[in-house]
Amino acid sequence: MEANSNTNKTISNAQLKEMGYWDSTMEYLSTIDSSFYTIYKDFLLTPYTNNIFDAKTIELIHIAINASPTNLCQSKLEMHIKNAIIHGATIEEIFEVLKLVSVLGMHTCAVGIPILEDEYNAYSNHSMSVCLNEKQTEQKNQFIKKMGYWNRFRDILLVNDGQFFESYLKYLTNPWEKDIISEKLKEFIYIAIDSSTTHLFEKGLRIHIRNALKYGATFEEIMEIFKIVSTQGSSTFHISLPILEEAISEI
Template sequence: MDTLTDEQQQLKQQFTVERGYWNDFWNGLLTLSPEFFKAYLEFSTIPWRSGPLAPKVKEFIYIAIDAATTHLYEPGLRIHIQNALRYGATKEEIMEVYQLTSVLGMHTCTMGVPALLDELRTAGRGAELEGELSPEQLDLQARFTENRGCWNPFWDGLLRLDPRFFKAYLEFSTIPWKNGPLEPKVKEFIYIAIDAATTHLYEPGLRIHIQNALKYGATKEEIMEVYQLTSVLGMHTCTMGVPVLLDELKRAGN
């Protein structure tokens, strides 16, 4: 790696001050395209300059989008765990971020079940899925509403098709809501981040969790900051891609 110029050193220092850390994978981008690095620095530090969320909560957002099954980006995950711990996060809080983020896989059902129900009706096989919910199903609905603080009609289909699976999901998804350390609106911020991330873009869940966050007292500024933090996800094109490019340039003798 070439020695950084004075301008590049200044950008490195500014990044370290404003973002609170430095990692060597930034050196490559800083060397190859300091103008682009400078633009990213300005873009990514907006929520760090005046945003309302506590620093460790900002890091929880990064942890969630890096650990989500739609991304699984370990280099960033490690950095943001280190940062969160430095800002006073506990292992219980970070584990709760993982627990909340782990429910992302359930969108297989929240998206897939309505499609299945539509096709069953089209095929003339949906009659058994109509009518009133059974007492068992009504009890599960009430428990979900109590434990998770909300209900959406798209759960009705799964409840009708497989109440046993719904019950298992209910138990799985409510663990962090029973005794987790994060306040409810922060839990909803985690859901908002993983639903709004460019690796997922799941609007039905996003709307529900915005509604819930507002109910728990979130402000528009806080939710906008979640969006701002999540928007930097695209930069992993460079944090992953630039080291590969540098390796290949070295291999090619350039």
């Protein structure tokens, strides 16, 4: 038992040195399957050793993935928030990431409204026309000026409910009114949550890759985001292993 404890301590010390964090899930995984743990660790470790991003940026991207409405892995979110702070992230920076991620709920409209339009047109046997008045045109131009893109579903949303659109515009653009994190990093956050395994929103992903390139992102940086996001599958262990451990202890 003492030898096993020393082994786990050696593993945890190495993990802390390489990635900056260690938790009970890592420890339990290293205990029940040490050979798989080595494979698992190396898979998670790659973005920390490629020197494409600094550790703080990696942790902010991890926060985005785990705070995403389509994922919400609390244990990993807690771990990466703590680690981001260790690597120098401020409360303001972390909160800006959370603001950016929270707008993901609007993808309900991005996906739903085009389908509604198609089905409504088929049912009514005529094509829906969208005519913006002067105020609505100004709102549209304001959106394009701030965000750099537009989709037809927003025309329909704007005509349907100008007040809701205005509140959405303010909600979406609030993080862009401040320089707490860079424009490029904001786009990286969007790329991360749109490419996440639990979302895979291709239309948004294309827009935000294009914008990131405009802000100076390299091919290698965007590739690195995909590698970081690919580790999202580790949420399986962070959710399941504590349950397994507790169940075994009750037998």
